[in-house]
Structure formats: C-alpha cells, structure tokens
Amino acid sequence: MEVMRMDLEAQSITVGYGDDPILEALNLQIPKGKVTVFIGKNGCGKSTLLSTFARLIKPSLGSIVLNGRDIAKTATKKVARDLALLPQGPVAPEGLTILQLVRQGRYPYQNWLNQWSVEDENIIRHALKVTNLEDLSDRPVDSLSGGQRQRAWIAMVLAQNTDILLLDEPTTYLDLAHQMDILDLLFALNRTEKRTIAMVLHDINLACRYADHIVAVGDKKIYAQGAPEDIVTAQLMKDVFQMNAEIIVDPIFGTPMCIPHGRGRNLLKQRQQENTQTERPQSVQ
Amino acid sequence: MENRKYHALRWNKASFLVDRKALLAGIILAILFIIVIILSLGLGDVFISPVEVVKAIFKQSTSLNNLVVHSFRFPRILLSALAGMGLAVAGAILQGLVRNPLASPDIIGVTSGASLTTVMFLTFSSSHEASSMNVSIQWLPVASFIGALFMGGLVFLLSRHRFSAIKLVLMGIGLSAGAKALTDLMLIIGPIYLASQSSIWITGSVNGASWSSVVFLFIWSIVFIGLAQILTRRLNAQAFGEKVAVGIGNNLKRDRILLIILSTALAGGAVAYAGAIGFVGLMAPHMARRLVGSSFGSIIPVSALIGGLIVMISDLIGRTVFTPLEIPAGVFTAAIGAPYFIYLLYKTGKWR
Helix, strand or coil: CCCCCCCEEEEEEEECCCCCCCEEEEEEEECCCCEEEEECCCCCCHHHHHHHHCCCCCCCEEEEEECCEEHHHCCHHHHCCCEEEECCCCCCCCCCEHHHHHHHCCHHHCECCECCCHHHHHHHHHHHHHCCCHHHCCCEHHHCCHHHHHHHHHHHHHHCCCCEEEEECCCCCCCHHHHHHHHHHHHHHHHHHCCEEEEECCCHHHHHHHCCEEEEEECCEEEEEECHHHHCCHHHHHHHHCCCEEEEECCCCCCEEEEECCCCCCHHHHHHHHHHHHHCCCCCC | CCCCCEEEEEECCEEEEEEHHHHHHHHHHHHHHHHHHHHHHHCCCCCCCHHHHHHHHCCCCCHHHHHHHHHHHHHHHHHHHHHHHHHHHHHHHHHHHCCCCCCCCCCCCHHHHHHHHHHHHHHHHEECCCCEECCCHHHHHHHHHHHHHHHHHHHHHHHHCCCCHHHHHHHHHHHHHHHHHHHHHHHHHCCHHHHHHHHHHHHCCCCCCCHHHHHHHHHHHHHHHHHHHHCHHHHHHHCCCHHHHHHCCCCHHHHHHHHHHHHHHHHHHHHHHHCCCCCHHHHHHHHHHHHHCCCHHHHHHHHHHHHHHHHHHHHHHHHHCCCCCCCCHHHHHHHHHHHHHHHHHHHCCCCC
C-alpha cells in the first residue's frame, strides 16, 4: 500500500477551561512512521491528549495541525482519510457482522451513490487478511472473543486506509496473550505498511517493548519524551506515577523494565523478619 | 465480496452492495403487503371477493363494489399503511440514533405532543351553545402535526446540551408525562362529548380517512422515507456511538439534527392523520432487525413494510371482528405491542 506520510502536531493546546485545565499549553509532534505510546497515571490527560489529536475534543486554546492545516477547519470526512481513531472499548450494534463493521471504515470515501467500489472491496479484503479474519467475516461481532473483536475493530480502522492510526488503550480487557497478539499486529502494521501509530497504553513494560517513542504525560504537560531506553528511569516513575520502582533490563528484549515497589507478599522481607523474630523468641504476637 | 450473502452492483461511478437476504425479505413482505391490501378491501359489512376487488380498483366491478372499495375502504387502508410505515421508519431512525432498541416515537414525546394539541383543538374549536365545531375538522391534522413537531423539537433542544441517548429518552418521558397531564386536564374541563371523540383519536384510529389526506400523507411519507433511505449510511455511522462516528468522518451534530427532524416529521405526519397509534415504531424496526440484521440500509425499507402491515391488519381486525362495534386500530397495536415491549425489556440487558 502506497503511503504518503502525514504530519500530526499539537501546537500549544490547552484542553479544558478555567484555572484547572486538563492540559495546558502543550506542544507535541507525533513522529512520522513510528510507534508512539502515551503513558501516565490515571486522569493525567493522556487519553484526553489522544482524543484531542483525533478531534473528539476541541482544545480551548491552540490547535491540532495535520499536514499544515488546522484540523478544526478541515472537513471531518477529509480528516478521516488521513487519520483513524479506535476509541477505548467500542461497542458494535447488536448482530452486526465483521464485514459490516469493517465496511464502516470506508465511510469517508463513500457517498450514497457510491457505496461499494472495487477499491472499497480490495481494501476491505486486505484489512481482513492482515487481521486474520477472512474466514470469520460473516460472524456477528458480539459472538467473537475479546481478542478477535479487537482485531475486527482494528480491521475497521485499517479500512480507513489512513497514514495515522490513533488507538486509545487497544489492549484493555484482554488477557496477556491477546495483548501481545494485538500489539504484535499493530507493530507489524507500522513496520510493513509504514503507518504512523500513536496509542495510549497502561502497561509500561509493554510500552517499552513496542514503542519507538514514549510520551510521558504528567501535570498538564509533557513530562518527558524520547526513546524508552533514554527516558524510562526510576526518577520518571517517581515523578509521573508517584511510585517507587526499580528499572531493570527486560531479559528478552533488552528494553527497560519497571519493577514497582509496594508492599505485596514480600518473601524477601518476610524472611528477614523471621530471622529477627528467632532472635527474640519472647516477643508477643 | 463475491459471497452468497451479498451482491455487488456497479455502473459508472455508482456502486451498491445488495444484501440478498434483505432483498428476499423485502420482496416477500411487499407481496404480503399487496395481499393484505386486497383482503382488507374485500372484508367488511359487504364482502367482496379478491377478484372483484381487483376489478373494483380499476372501477370495473358493480357500482356498489366500486363505491365501497374506492370511497370507503381504500383511503382508510392506504392511510393505515402509510401511518404504519411512517411510524416504523421514525422508530428505526430513533433506535439507531440513541443506540437502543427500546426507543420509539412514543418515547420521545412526538405522540403525546400531538395528542395534547389535538385535544386542545377539539376543546377550543367547539362552541358550547351549539355543541358543534366552529372550525373545520379539516384542520385537526394540522393541529396534531404542530404538537408533534413542537414536542419533538422541545425534547431535542432540551437534551442537546451534552447530548446522550439516555438524556433524550428521559427528557421525552418527562415531557410526555407533562403533556399527558395537560391533555387529561383538557378532557376534564372540556364538554363531555368531546372526551369520547378525543379518546378515540388518542388511541389511534383511521376512521374517516379521505383521499385528500391519503394523497398528502403519501407525498409526505415518500419524501421523508426516501430521505431516510439516502441517509442510512449516516445512521449506520451514528449507531456506532459518538467516538467511532467522528473517527470515520461523520458530521455528528449536523447529522443527528437531520435524523431527528426526519424522524419527527415522519411520526408527526402519521399521528396527525391516524392518531397516536402506539408501539408500531417500537415493534416494526425490531422485527426488521431480526429478519435482516443491523444494517439500516435494509432495516429502513423492511420496517416500513412491517409497520404498514401491522397497522393495516390491526385496523382490519378492529372494523370486522367486533361489528357493529368499531375498535380503533391503536387498541390492537397496543394489545400486541405492550407484551412485546415487556418481552424486549425483559430480554435486553444493555442500556447504553
């Protein structure tokens, strides 16, 4: 698929009103042709940032610029040909089949006289193929497993045939194996089809494995951004997540891996305590 | 896809995907539709055989048959069909818009608004001394229509701020309750003979249909059902929820207003001529979804046919089974509709 890469940029955007906006005077350029992951603690505004890039939320100040044009001043149908969004936990109408779902991705290219062109058909076939759903295309979406369902939604955004894919927590509600499955798929799409991907992920370790670029959102602005190897540190975990953690090297990928402190069922500490207790056998429980 | 379920139609720049199952359902229902029309034309105080009915349609039968078919039965049957179609499509649009199979024109207040203005019209236009009307009864549909549009508009305007499906529905329920209270008040303070006339209207009856009302409602319904059919892609997009709809390039707010106007116009036209026939807007789209799946390109025409059938059959039963009594069609749609609604509520767990 021939892809002309697009520029997507936030120019000093403020989201929300009054003295306590969600994001304030934030600048960010989404690296072209790469995988970017937004991280940050709950409520820090990372989803808001993604939604603002996807024009779901209008910034109260500043603008989102797509290829030199303010996204708010561009026809929404035109934007949808360059930028696709997969929101968190989307729900398809009851009984809708995968094919019907994926067809919706062609919406920005269609009008009421042109609803099923040869191009539509080819692109949908491609989307079903890369998501490995060809044999299931007549199955209702609500009869699928969580992993299959998420792949169906990804096929829908792929059918939009955009340079940029924005995904809000594409792995929520999935077990670890299916999380890997979805992220492998997205990564492959980025590497083989050169699509720019920006997504919100909760799992820092998975983010470090798959992201070329990590954007840590905290305190209404961008706390840090860069390659995971460069920016994911114990200090970042402390500042962004208000959490003490050790950063070690992922034994499989060599990427940063975050081991959080916290109390847990700490066997090492327990053993130390047991040792001290044997020294003082009289101590009362 | 070249598969058994779909057939691609393409010429020049136009292209469509035809769902074979929906096409088959549509054809069967259309045939059924014609059969029910012919049966209804023949049944009643004067029985006319189907062959004679067909002759009478072209004024080739006896003069009595011609008269019965053309002057008495045909306008009434067509009006039932059109009202049912309008209500069904209005319901289908609403169900897609609020993403819930329990939405219907009754719920967003269109019918209760129409009832209120109709009863107001009947009350204020009658003179107390002569117990007759000051204003021609011809204006009654206009009054109902204004009430329907006003109420639909009000519900939408009040729920527009931070729009959500549940807000629209609850606003509709609230305003309907208010309108019903006012309607009751009118019935109580108004002259007694109007109360029974009004209550027949409120239940929904196609008694007293005329060709002029058929022609008007026909044009009205064709225009708006046609527009609805053109806008089905946008309705499909909206049925995915706000975020996905925006993501695929749907102009959410503009299309939402367009679709609500369509739905209100269709339901308003139907209740103006046929009264507040309940539950058709709920049942027909749901049955259609069962038959042809959840793509609105198929749901709109199929539910129109089902809605027309429901009201025609209800009216047929109402005027034949209990003769010489005539039961308004709305009684029968409610008799099937209410249990159906409860069944739906019982089965549906999703309230989004």
